[in-house]
Amino acid sequence: xxxxxxxxxxxxxxxxxxxxxxxxxxxxxxxxxxxxxxxxxxxxxxxxxxxxxxxxxxxxxxxxxxxxxxxxxxxxxxxxxxxxxxxxxxxxxxxxxxxxxxxxxxxxxxxxxxxxxxxxxxxxxxxxxxxxxxxxxxxxxxxxxxxxxxxxxxxxxxxxxxxxxxxxxxxxxxxxxxxxxxxxxxxxxxxxxxxxxxxxxxxxxxxxxxxxxxxxxxxxxxxxxxxxxxxxxxxxxxxxxxxxxxxxxxxxxxxxxxxxxxxxxxxxxxxxxxxxxxxxxxxxxxxxxxxxxxxxxxxxxxxxxxxxxxxxxxxxxxxxxxxxxxxxxxxxxxxxxxxxxxxxxxxxxxxxxxxxxxxxxxxxxxxxxxxx
Numbered sequence: 001x002x003x004x005x006x007x008x009x010x011x012x013x014x015x016x017x018x019x020x021x022x023x024x025x026x027x028x029x030x031x032x033x034x035x036x037x038x039x040x041x042x043x044x045x046x047x048x049x050x051x052x053x054x055x056x057x058x059x060x061x062x063x064x065x066x067x068x069x070x071x072x073x074x075x076x077x078x079x080x081x082x083x084x085x086x087x088x089x090x091x092x093x094x095x096x097x098x099x100x101x102x103x104x105x106x107x108x109x110x111x112x113x114x115x116x117x118x119x120x121x122x123x124x125x126x127x128x129x130x131x132x133x134x135x136x137x138x139x140x141x142x143x144x145x146x147x148x149x150x151x152x153x154x155x156x157x158x159x160x161x162x163x164x165x166x167x168x169x170x171x172x173x174x175x176x177x178x179x180x181x182x183x184x185x186x187x188x189x190x191x192x193x194x195x196x197x198x199x200x201x202x203x204x205x206x207x208x209x210x211x212x213x214x215x216x217x218x219x220x221x222x223x224x225x226x227x228x229x230x231x232x233x234x235x236x237x238x239x240x241x242x243x244x245x246x247x248x249x250x251x252x253x254x255x256x257x258x259x260x261x262x263x264x265x266x267x268x269x270x271x272x273x274x275x276x277x278x279x280x281x282x283x284x285x286x287x288x289x290x291x292x293x294x295x296x297x298x299x300x301x302x303x304x305x306x307x308x309x310x311x312x313x314x315x316x317x318x319x320x321x322x323x324x325x326x327x328x329x330x331x332x333x334x335x336x337x338x339x340x341x342x343x344x345x346x347x348x349x350x351x352x353x354x355x356x357x358x359x360x361x362x363x364x365x366x367x368x369x370x371x372x
Contacts, residue, residue: 049243056084175218
């Protein structure tokens with residue numbers, strides 16, 4: 001049985017069934033504009049992260065406004081972007097195992113594909129897959145600049161991986177991946193600025209060694225919504241991998257943006273939900289629970305009711321303490337700001353794109369579930 005679409009163009013927002021993922025197009029477009037204005041005149045390129053939106057329609061809009069391509073985290077995400085018409089993808093992650101690497105090499109026949117590595121054995125495997133498919137693949141050394149996830153230590157360890165890449169016939173050493181992911185949600189501007197200063201120092205140390213070894217500089221790519229102007233000001237980074245700026249979720253909104261120079265991006269992504277039970281005073285139960293909004297970075301917020309508190313979620317229910325707020329009558333529909341946009345997007349098949357209270361379009365979330 002085919003799935004029903006959540007809405008149709010021309011439909012009033014009030015008639016959209018719930019739960020649904022709503023994209024406020026005016027706020028979304030304002031965020032695109034603000035990002036572009038904030039880096040205008042700088043020697044920096046934009047490569048937004050598609051893991052945030054998983055949608056070729058959004059990626060192509062970002063490219064139309066000047067982005068050089070997009071980032072992805074998984075081969076399957078990259079496949080969805082290329083199938084949707086994106087010509088340049090960076091998998092800002094390691095790809096391990098010949099099954100995935102063969103898919104990566106096959107994709108390099110259709111678009112420009114770059115990948116990261118932090119292990120010499122993995123470099124050899126990437127080269128073997130590229131040779132099998134008759135392609136040359138750009139490879140970045142991922143350097144651990146403080147996030148302590150993937151990435152080799154800066155300096156000599158990074159140089160060794162760079163030299164391993166350069167020695168491979170079907171690979172091209174393309175530079176450094178240097179993303180300080182942990183810093184994005186440090187609440188104070190000072191903490192974020194300090195973390196990025198340390199990341200820049202680590203990159204500079206590594207670049208000095210690769211230059212001394214006679215390797216090309218390549219590019220340095222990284223940064224995120226919480227810090228990107230610090231990387232841009234360093235004159236070390238060449239690309240910015242911002243992602244959440246288009247949506248601005250509830251967790252990012254907790255950051256202090258004062259004196260950061262980073263614009264106040266607007267909330268554009270909402271979970272549309274219905275009050276389904278009102279049996280207790282000051283408590284409203286909505287039909288958006290764990291299957292409708294990710295809570296890994298905190299509970300969602302009721303967008304139009306600042307006093308209300310989303311207290312807990314089970315599979316199909318959300319519990320909101322109204323704290324004296326009115327407007328939570330049975331059947332009322334409200335907007336929730338998700339705590340974390342990326343995994344919330346991954347729960348839906350479509351964005352219901354809304355402008356002026358009416359549905360303007362439905363955009364498929366083509367890379368939903370693309371985790372392999």
